[in-house]
Amino acid sequence: MTDATDTRPVPALTRFGRWLADNPMVPLIVFLFLLIAALEVMRPGIVMPVRTGRDGFISTFWVSNLVKFAIPLAMLAACQVLTMLTAGIDLSVGIVATVAAFVCATMTSTIGPVPACLVAISCGLVVGIVNGLGVAFARVHPLIMTLGTGLIATGCLQVYQRLVISVGVEIPAFLEWLGIGQTWGMPNALFVFVPFAAFILWLMRFTGFGRILFALGSNENAAKLSGVRSWQVFLALYALSGVIAALTGLLYLGMIRQPSLSLANPLLLPSVAAAVIGGTSIFGGRGSFAGAIVGALILRVLNTMLTLLQMPEGARIVLFGLIILAVTALYVRITGSR
């Protein structure tokens, strides 16, 4: 009996690439802890206030702050992970979150908190459905489509703002409780985020919908020939993305407590970056939400570092752009796929 399998040695870099593709979480978590260690070196006592003796071995204040601001980022990154699985992207999430927050804050005083939240979420649903229609039926590239709907939504928000200029702003109490409240030293937003993350992970791994997303992203033609009705999937996918973005907007409103016309817009690029850093391929077919969560934490730590270095706003934007480019280029180089 001769061994029929190919026993040629695989180049080390390719092998490493395959291992990374199989276990994307390992290097990510290592990187996160390296960053935290670097932060501790830069500013002793910020992570481990042992000498100053503020609270415990690891500062719960610092950890809860880190987690709190990583949550909206990770939720928006979920939109990017899900759409990127089908080789798409959703660039309207920032403005959708802003619209949801603004609508909720201005409507609470007139129609009550729960209806206001429902109206806000349906705004996200509408934008998501429009995105889905454009992507599913007209086959517009998702990037162009979501950019366009984002522009239209911005215009609508401006018109709406002039209509409600006299209405006072009121933030529902439960959103404020979620946003700034703490339980056992951890932010209350986790009460929303943990079930949400479990749902997304379950959706991606154990449902037919999740498998179809991976299939469409890996090979759209093969998926279609296997009987996937891609238009239904795209429609559902972008609608879901819009709803998630609106939910994020509501949560973020509770944290910031000051609705504005560009509340969540600065989160858009970091959400793409978090998904890409977390090992989601922008070309479809590969991605994990767990990675995106770690990616969001990494970005938050990085942000703290850049703030400590007193880097100007411009340099921070440049760095984010370069990180996305470098990670994507590295992925293409290591795995040799596009």
Next chain:
Amino acid sequence: MSAWVRKNAWVLGLLVILVLLMGLTKAIQPSFGAGGIESLARAALPFAFATAGMAIVIIVGGIDLSVASMMAVCAVTAAVLMERMGGVPALLIALGVGIAMGAINGALIVLTRVPDIVVTLAMLFVWEGTALLILETPGGATADWLREGIRGFAFGLPKAFLVTVVLIALVWLPIRRSKLGLSIYATGSDELAAFRSGVATGRTRILAYALCGLFCAMGGLSLAALTGIGEPVPGPYLLASVAAAVLGGVVLGGGKGGLLGPIVAVFILRIIRTILTLMAVDPNVTTIVEGTIMVGVVIFGALVTTRGRRTA
């Protein structure tokens, strides 16, 4: 003659639409005349340059999402330099910066083999940050002659219109006739076939992106000339330029179209805005209408492309 008409049917149709829309404007506002056309041409100036750049990269088979950011970088560079030195060197430096940024975009796409759309998305933020690093808040100054150069009339036509047409023709026509022009169209229609026929596709793409950068620099300079200062925040030129290029007959995916159609399309989109303003529509509603028209145009273009692919 009839063959020429058939070949340019799309552009001729656009010209007819433009004339009709101008007639409509005249009907709404009888005082609309030379002055109105002059301000229209001036407002269209940055859009026209952004569209010209975008059209070239779409023809070569790519897309450049960073046009608005590159325009912002060139505008602030020119505004900062013109405060400190003569207008002409500052102008040349801004143009050089534009070409360099475009070439960097193209080189990154060719070298990293990452798709155009991802690279230019990342570079959008890099250039946006660069603009903020050069100038934190709107400021700087613009040379007087630059501001006067696009105001008023010359040879009976608005100067801004002449500047648009002459500059774009001066850059594009020689290239269109040369080997590079042929390579750009060949690379856009079928990169593999072009490569196997001996076209240096990588170099062609880098040069096409550099050309786009050059037009963005012109767009940024015209922005600085229009406002008199440098504004580090990118304007709404990305979607507008894609929509105008698609409306002008450039096919997303590459290889088809010219620059005349997109330029006419820019004027059509601008005059629609003028009409909405004259009809006393709320400017914010105008944004919605414009966005809807642009998305509609892109959807229409995509539908035409898929239909064409199916029958072909």
